[in-house]
Amino acid sequence: MTNGDELIPLDPGFGDRFARQARPACQLYVVSPPAIVVAEFADHLRAALQGGPVAAFQLRLKDVPDADVLRACAALLPICQAHDVAFLLNDRADLAKAAGADGVHLGQSDGGIKDARALLGPEAQIGRTCHDSRHLAMEAGEEGADYVAFGAFYETTTKPSHYRPAPEILTWWTTISQLPCVAIGGITPANAAPIVAAGADFVAVVNAVWQHPDGPGAGVRAFEAVLGG
Numbered sequence: 001m002t003n004g005d006e007l008i009p010l011d012p013g014f015g016d017r018f019a020r021q022a023r024p025a026c027q028l029y030v031v032s033p034p035a036i037v038v039a040e041f042a043d044h045l046r047a048a049l050q051g052g053p054v055a056a057f058q059l060r061l062k063d064v065p066d067a068d069v070l071r072a073c074a075a076l077l078p079i080c081q082a083h084d085v086a087f088l089l090n091d092r093a094d095l096a097k098a099a100g101a102d103g104v105h106l107g108q109s110d111g112g113i114k115d116a117r118a119l120l121g122p123e124a125q126i127g128r129t130c131h132d133s134r135h136l137a138m139e140a141g142e143e144g145a146d147y148v149a150f151g152a153f154y155e156t157t158t159k160p161s162h163y164r165p166a167p168e169i170l171t172w173w174t175t176i177s178q179l180p181c182v183a184i185g186g187i188t189p190a191n192a193a194p195i196v197a198a199g200a201d202f203v204a205v206v207n208a209v210w211q212h213p214d215g216p217g218a219g220v221r222a223f224e225a226v227l228g229g
């Protein structure tokens with residue numbers, strides 16, 4: 001068990017999508033709304049990915065039968081592939097495997113990273129929710145995650161969270177690990193600058209893209225300036 005002071009020489013071996021080269025500009029990681037109508041959402045996703053650079057998309061459906069999640073994956077994965085965007089599934093490594101997803105995002109109660117790795121293989125991109133915890137992040141790195149996610153940095157109605165990490169946790173992480181870090185929670189183009197400046201490799205967003213008044217393409221485009229793209 002570490003107390004957070006030791007330098008953790010974590011293995012930089014991870015999926016190319018989340019691999020940190022020489023500090024590239026912060027990238028956009030778009031997460032779906034928790035409920036979608038697949039046929040309509042497919043058009044929204046296409047519009048988002050045509051709006052500007054997106055590194056990864058996560059399908060995050062809640063309270064949906066497995067068969068419907070797989071049907072949504074079958075419809076949406078090809079759109080991500082056509083735009084060279086990684087497709088990750090939230091929560092379920094087994095469904096990610098069945099769907100042929102590029103990876104999975106695991107919360108603290110969504111199963112082990114090593115189990116997901118055994119199921120999905122070395123090329124899969126496996127992320128872990130770490131809230132505001134340095135310990136959880138180091139644990140995720142030691143267990144072989146491809147990225148760690150900290151949040152919620154701001155108030156959010158999408159997934160209310162009592163955790164509220166300071167941007168400094170992102171800076172700390174970049175000084176002790178080569179693994180990319182993702183920032184999530186209430187992030188918009190207007191409040192993203194301190195998150196980017198602190199060292200986030202990705203900002204993960206839901207409402208800022210899908211609820212943009214001019215549509216999801218404009219939502220993605222609105223991040224370009226602040227992400228340094």
Ligand SMILES: Cc1ncc(COP(=O)(O)OP(=O)(O)O)c(N)n1
Pocket residue numbers: 031058060090091105106107108109110127129149150151159182184204
């Ligand atoms: C990129 C990213 N970060 C955090 C989460 C939250 O995951 P989790 O804690 O498992 O909560 P749910 O999203 O499952 O409600 C995420 N999905 N993606």
Ligand SMILES: Cc1nc(C(=O)O)sc1CCOP(=O)(O)O
Pocket residue numbers: 031129131150151152153155156157158159161163184185186187204205206207208
């Ligand atoms: C899915 C999720 N996870 C969070 C965490 O803190 O782990 S916050 C969050 C919701 C993010 O949605 P929006 O960009 O609309 O605020």
Ligand SMILES: [Mg+2]
Pocket residue numbers: 090091105106107108110
């Ligand atoms: Mg989860």
